[in-house]
């Protein structure tokens with residue numbers, strides 16, 4: 001007997017191995033096996049078993065098996081094939097998304113825990129009740145064979161603090177009681193131990209929690225329990241979508257606008273689209289929730305592809321925070337340009353009232369760059385075309401792209417003058433300034449650097465317990481945290497994201513500012529938000545002041561339409577990289593030629609727009625030069641066909657330096 005085996009490599013094919021006599025009863029479809037592939041021991045998945053006939057060439061034996069029972073079902077294999085076609089990956093790359101990395105199980109600690117819910121259900125308000133009823137009603141209809149063509153896709157748009165989570169809980173409870181399984185996706189950054197405990201206490205069931213801090217073997221044991229339906233609630237980041245559910249009732253994607261739902265390595269899939277496919281397989285409900293839905297989802301709701309559900313009020317009736325913009329050109333600042341006197345006065349006022357404050361700045365480190373005042377030269381990372389950031393705590397320059405650290409140059413490397421100047425502020429510097437102004441207050445920093453030194457959970461807990469007065473942080477503090485005592489949120493520089501040369505810059509700026517504003521005044525008292533900016537007349541910032549998502553999204557849609565960006569035109573980005581700029585530029589020209597030929601052959605003239613080739617906005621990352629071509633079309637199918645054609649046509653040796661991304665998150 002022979003087995004067709006899939007290996008996690010970029011080649012889109014299966015490989016034949018012989019099933020040795022002693023394993024003949026044990027080798028089954030969809031188990032993991034040990035094989036020798038090109039003189040290396042590899043893990044493979046059996047996807048087919050067949051008779052050995054008429055082969056006159058040497059076939060190697062399967063060496064061992066890892067599983068007794070199949071890990072996958074046909075449905076998952078089908079979905080893996082869909083992913084490889086849609087996102088230009090090999091079957092191995094996509095099938096292995098579904099395979100747990102661990103080989104040996106560990107006994108889960110969860111079993112001994114008291115599994116009674118410790119937090120009682122809240123009563124839904126009228127708005128929530130309406131939404132809940134619609135969702136439940138649709139769920140019932142989906143199960144009923146008499147109903148056909150039920151739209152199972154919902155976009156739940158609810159302002160920050162409107163109680164989306166409560167609706168999730170009650171839906172989860174219903175569906176689990178009904179004997180079905182649910183998957184709840186959250187951005188990885190939101191999966192804090194705090195949040196995890198909250199879910200456990202709330203749901204009172206064994207939960208399959210998947211996040212980056214649990215081990216491979218723990219993941220495997222969760223995997224098996226999900227497969228046997230011993231675990232029916234799975235919570236995790238986008239990878240949790242590939243849990244081996246067999247009786248799926250619902251998928252919930254919270255903060256659906258979050259970037260982390262799109263994979264930035266092969267397969268470059270978007271979890272939202274994969275979730276839709278998965279829900280179709282099981283006739284399951286799919287709910288995407290956000291206070292600031294992505295423009296694509298909003299547009300889909302406008303076209304009735306998704307059903308729009310809205311929560312317009314905060315759950316506890318606390319009004320949304322008052323947001324004020326501080327134009328830095330018009331306000332007096334404290335010594336440094338980046339903190340205005342108004343901001344400091346406000347902080348004082350809130351501290352006197354014994355309230356807590358969040359300071360948001362989306363830039364870690366001390367200074368954002370070093371520039372020479374004599375010749376204007378900026379110090380860049382020599383591997384990436386990115387200015388290096390000064391980090392005071394390590395007294396070094398660091399590249400935020402490749403992580404490289406350099407000593408601070410004594411003089412300008414270009415003109416050799418001692419005229420280097422530090423520019424721009426990061427979280428470290430804001431911490432320094434605030435400690436100087438408020439020497440008796442407890443001030444902490446929460447960003448990727450500070451959680452390396454201090455415990456993630458400890459900082460969050462002591463902030464929650466009011467042992468910290470002011471917490472300064474990056475995007476990490478904007479997601480899903482609930483700090484009832486925070487009454488003031490200050491944004492040091494709203495323009496950082498806005499100034500990034502990318503088509504999503506406005507959308508991301510608006511989303512982050514609304515999310516961070518939503519941290520203020522979540523208890524009884526109305527919160528305040530101060531946003532420092534130089535661009536107070538820009539609509540992405542102005543709409544935050546009025547907290548008007550609808551106004552923002554309508555203006556943004558108008559601009560995207562004019563410029564031919566998603567959701568009106570879909571994008572396929574083709575990027576070529578390499579250490580020799582000359583050959584990168586040569587290779588991308590060859591690809592352009594292939595694209596042009598395809599368009600003529602397939603009679604697609606007028607149906608696609610080609611932009612480039614050109615240097616990518618970030619010209620170099622880790623010594624690799626980057627050139628790209630942007631292809632736009634109304635039809636995503638045309639883009640998929642074109643991408644698949646390129647994948648077949650481009651020589652294998654170039655593929656390592658080729659990135660094809662459909663619906664990219666950014667074009668940097």
Ligand SMILES: [Zn+2]
Nearest residue numbers: 372375412415
């Ligand atoms: Zn110089």
Ligand SMILES: [Zn+2]
Nearest residue numbers: 381384399402
């Ligand atoms: Zn670098």
